[in-house]
Amino acid sequence: MSHDEPMGNFVTRDAPAYEGILQCMRCGFCLPTCPTYALTGRERSSPRGRVALARAVAENRLEFTPAVKEEAFFCLDCRACTTACPSGVHAGEIMEACRSQVHEVFPTTGLAGGLRRFILGKMVPSPELLETSMIPARLYQKLGIQWLMRHSGLLKLAPRWMEKAEGMLPPLQAPLRTQLPEIVPARGEKRGRVAFFLGCVMTLLYAEVSRQTVRVLAHQGFEVITPKQQKCCGAPHMNEGDPETARSLARHNLDLFLDLDVDAIVTDCAGCGAVLKDYEEMLEGRADHARLALFREKVRDISEFLVEVGLRTEDLRSLDLSVTYHEPCHLCHAQGISTQPRKILKAIPGVELREMKESSWCCGSAATFGLKFTEESQQILDRKLANVAATGADALVTANPGCHLQLAWGLRQAGMEQPVLHLMEVLGKALPE
Numbered sequence: 001m002s003h004d005e006p007m008g009n010f011v012t013r014d015a016p017a018y019e020g021i022l023q024c025m026r027c028g029f030c031l032p033t034c035p036t037y038a039l040t041g042r043e044r045s046s047p048r049g050r051v052a053l054a055r056a057v058a059e060n061r062l063e064f065t066p067a068v069k070e071e072a073f074f075c076l077d078c079r080a081c082t083t084a085c086p087s088g089v090h091a092g093e094i095m096e097a098c099r100s101q102v103h104e105v106f107p108t109t110g111l112a113g114g115l116r117r118f119i120l121g122k123m124v125p126s127p128e129l130l131e132t133s134m135i136p137a138r139l140y141q142k143l144g145i146q147w148l149m150r151h152s153g154l155l156k157l158a159p160r161w162m163e164k165a166e167g168m169l170p171p172l173q174a175p176l177r178t179q180l181p182e183i184v185p186a187r188g189e190k191r192g193r194v195a196f197f198l199g200c201v202m203t204l205l206y207a208e209v210s211r212q213t214v215r216v217l218a219h220q221g222f223e224v225i226t227p228k229q230q231k232c233c234g235a236p237h238m239n240e241g242d243p244e245t246a247r248s249l250a251r252h253n254l255d256l257f258l259d260l261d262v263d264a265i266v267t268d269c270a271g272c273g274a275v276l277k278d279y280e281e282m283l284e285g286r287a288d289h290a291r292l293a294l295f296r297e298k299v300r301d302i303s304e305f306l307v308e309v310g311l312r313t314e315d316l317r318s319l320d321l322s323v324t325y326h327e328p329c330h331l332c333h334a335q336g337i338s339t340q341p342r343k344i345l346k347a348i349p350g351v352e353l354r355e356m357k358e359s360s361w362c363c364g365s366a367a368t369f370g371l372k373f374t375e376e377s378q379q380i381l382d383r384k385l386a387n388v389a390a391t392g393a394d395a396l397v398t399a400n401p402g403c404h405l406q407l408a409w410g411l412r413q414a415g416m417e418q419p420v421l422h423l424m425e426v427l428g429k430a431l432p433e
Contacts, residue, residue, distance in 0.1 A: 007058040016094040024051040030081035047081035047091035072098035076366040079333035099241030131175045161371040168409040176207035184224040191221035192263040199269035201401040212428030213268040233272040239367040270331035270400035303340040316430040318350035324393040327360040328400035354391040365406035
């Protein structure tokens with residue numbers, strides 16, 4: 001939510017809504033849920049502390065200082081505080097709104113500013129440019145340069161964030177967007193027709209995951225339409241303080257998907273799902289309300305959708321596999337989806353679900369947080385990995401690409417052998433050939 005005019009010392013319309021800030025009663029229920037507060041013990045790095053900073057700026061009691069800037073980006077936006085808050089304060093969204101202020105008060109200039117504008121304004125909104133940008137990375141792997149870099153020790157000379165980014169890179173395939181048929185027919189008795197929202201990271205880094213998602217949907221009796229013209233959901237732009245580009249992408253996707261005659265719009269990316277469900281709020285007053293409400297009504301996470309329609313299990317193969325489940329923040333906290341992935345795992349023959357302690361605690365990825373704050377991200381990740389290890393499970397399951405990248409990298413760094421699997425990869429293993 002944003003005001004028509006900036007409040008106090010905020011400088012643009014995309015400021016946090018004052019009424020949302022005032023909801024905070026400073027009760028402290030949020031404190032035990034906040035990973036950055038747990039790390040620092042610092043009040044300003046707690047949800048209520050961050051909301052207090054935003055309120056002081058809105059009430060002209062504080063300039064938009066470097067401290068406000070730091071907290072805007074130091075917030076993981078994991079939304080755990082929102083789940084815990086009795087007043088429904090959205091501290092993460094307030095900080096997300098503050099990020100757009102950062103780039104007005106402290107604009108990024110020079111080469112860095114130009115690169116930021118190109119990536120957010122040109123490259124990410126264009127599926128073709130995104131796919132082209134990954135060609136050097138695929139060659140880097142296929143030509144053996146990655147193996148050489150990792151075994152030569154040269155990466156140790158790079159900045160820590162760069163070494164981590166390289167280490168997180170999974171084995172790459174050709175982008176899925178251009179490979180998926182626009183229409184995949186239902187198998188067996190047809191139950192409906194759905195549109196598949198294929199996220200940018202999924203098509204580029206985890207093509208096999210989304211291939212399995214479409215395969216699962218078809219197996220469950222749904223005709224699957226994957227429109228080639230779809231674009232990024234806008235999550236990177238909201239995270240990096242560029243709401244205007246996010247709204248432009250939202251309008252494009254809204255019109256594209258509502259022109260399809262489908263029962264639901266399904267995604268296998270928790271981050272995409274959270275933003276797609278926020279289009280109604282992002283575009284309120286800028287698009288027809290009835291169309292926004294209809295779009296929101298149709299959007300479903302894949303686990304949410306399969307539980308709603310009822311999972312067909314009669315011909316699933318048995319898997320001898322024990323798993324533990326990490327809940328992506330933008331699935332459990334932003335969308336309120338927690339029991340559904342577990343129901344699916346428990347429905348797969350031969351799968352044993354071993355619950356981990358603090359399954360909904362953030363893994364420390366949080367979009368670019370894991371690279372901007374590498375040490376803090378590592379400490380948050382270590383807490384998660386200790387909980388994974390305590391289960392003794394064969395595999396770690398999650399449902400968001402950012403978590404997938406962070407957790408897989410962390411397990412390798414820690415010498416732990418569990419693979420990280422998306423929920424749809426597990427279900428895909430049980431499907432008949």
